[in-house]
Amino acid sequence: MDEYRFRSPEQYDQLHPTGGDGTRCVHAGLPAPVPGAPFLPGPVFAAPYHLDPWQGPATAPNGYGRPDNPTRRLLEAAIGELEGGDCRVFASGQAAITGLLLAVLRAGDTVLLPADGYFPVRAFATDTLAGNGVRVLFAPTAGPYPSFDGVRLVLVETPANPGLDVVDLRALAERVHAAGALLAVDNTTATPLGQRPLDLGADLVVASGTKALTGHSDLLLGYLATRSPELLDRLTAWRTATGAVPGAFDAWLAHRSLATLDLRLARQTANAEALARLLAARADVSGVRWPGLPDDPAYPVASRQLRRMPGVLSFDLGSAERVARFLDAARLVAAATSFGGLHTTADRRAQWGDDTAAGFVRLSCGVEDTVDLVADVTAALDATA
Structure with a gap:
């Protein structure tokens, strides 16, 4: 992007x-x-x-x-x-x-x-x-x-x-x-x-x-x-x-x-776009949100207001148990809270008392190579389907 x-x-x-x-x-x-x-x-x-x-x-x-x-x-x-x-x-x-x-x-x-x-x-x-x-x-x-x-x-x-x-x-x-x-x-x-x-x-x-x-x-x-x-x-x-x-x-x-903020954000945004498109195309994933997707509800405002899209996206895997299996299967996605770091992480927000669905995931894209990250998330989702 x-x-x-x-x-x-x-x-x-x-x-x-x-x-x-x-x-x-x-x-x-x-x-x-x-x-x-x-x-x-x-x-x-x-x-x-x-x-x-x-x-x-x-x-x-x-x-x-x-x-x-x-x-x-x-x-x-x-x-x-x-x-x-x-x-x-x-x-x-x-x-x-x-x-x-x-x-x-x-x-x-x-x-x-x-x-x-x-x-x-x-x-x-x-x-x-x-x-x-x-x-x-x-x-x-x-x-x-x-x-x-x-x-x-x-x-x-x-x-x-x-x-x-x-x-x-x-x-x-x-x-x-x-x-x-x-x-x-x-x-x-x-x-x-x-x-x-x-x-x-x-x-x-x-x-x-x-x-x-x-x-x-x-x-x-x-x-x-x-x-x-x-x-x-x-x-x-x-x-x-x-x-x-x-x-x-x-x-x-x-x-x-x-000093590296510009470089880090560029890769994180590219990774977020690739993963958002991947997740939106899968029938076993629901509620995909990323403001850079043209059909996202936030896109009309975000495309005018934001100079770059965030490296964070969210989606729902349906249950806490499937989120855990997804994280176990992934090699490049760590289970951790917070976001914006060099390593790709996923956080099931309901475990912290946040009022989100049990299977809701906030995923923060790191700076890994995009092709590797897409392949890893694809394999982890396939393993839990």
Whole structure:
């Protein structure tokens, strides 16, 4: 699949005057070159830093590791460049999204969340936000949406995880802002190379960097991005007060991994397209969802909005027992949760308490050779038919 086919070259240059995706990923957030220094400086492991004995922390940006860290600042600059806003990174995606909800919402506020989004966020809303006096509403990603009158914050996840529905962000932002509300977009599945919600009218972007953004299945990370100084200050203060910061080594690993994001996503998208077509053609597989399939319900919006399709798809094998047999038979598909890594994985979401069918599978495509992956999935399905 041509990952740029949904944007003309002229549109792409206007959106990204500093170069293409690969160029931006390789150079994002790097300091100016210094002879004898590495391209990406090593992680700074420090809790306290030396202070000026007379003026204290006023003379240097680093005073204590919880509010700030040089390695963390470089990563935030890099993700900010890709998302098109100012970024703050968190210890995990869940820390970022719960930090957003708790920092922005107060007792008496109303929040609208995706009914088909990441299950732990919905559980947090009903268990914690509602207990704090926040009115919690839910709506499917693809709609219909209720009136936004009186709503303080609308959070959408698009493409949704795990169902992969997509919402028109420009149209939604117009409605949300007309009602005086804020729009936050969970960009985990798409990544900033798949879509830039701030360009489409969102006030905030939140995402898990644990998944495709860093892509090596070796760290936990979350982030928030915005173009609003007021929101940035509020989120920064919340993070400092709660201490939900990533360690220096995780921040360094994440920045290192960004350089290959364009390459990884290209192969993952190609693999997802091949597997989606394979699965859709089989009578023993149902409910295949991938926004890049022309007959997928999300395709009309996704083909206009996404710059590239995700490397994640979903389908149903009918029962938990058949999913287990499929995973036993597969050589290249590992049973694991999360998504976006180098290795192809499959996750039966119902085993985590998610409200999906027993045989529902979210499959995350890795970077294996497409022909090998198609052959392996075909053989594993045949063995369980």
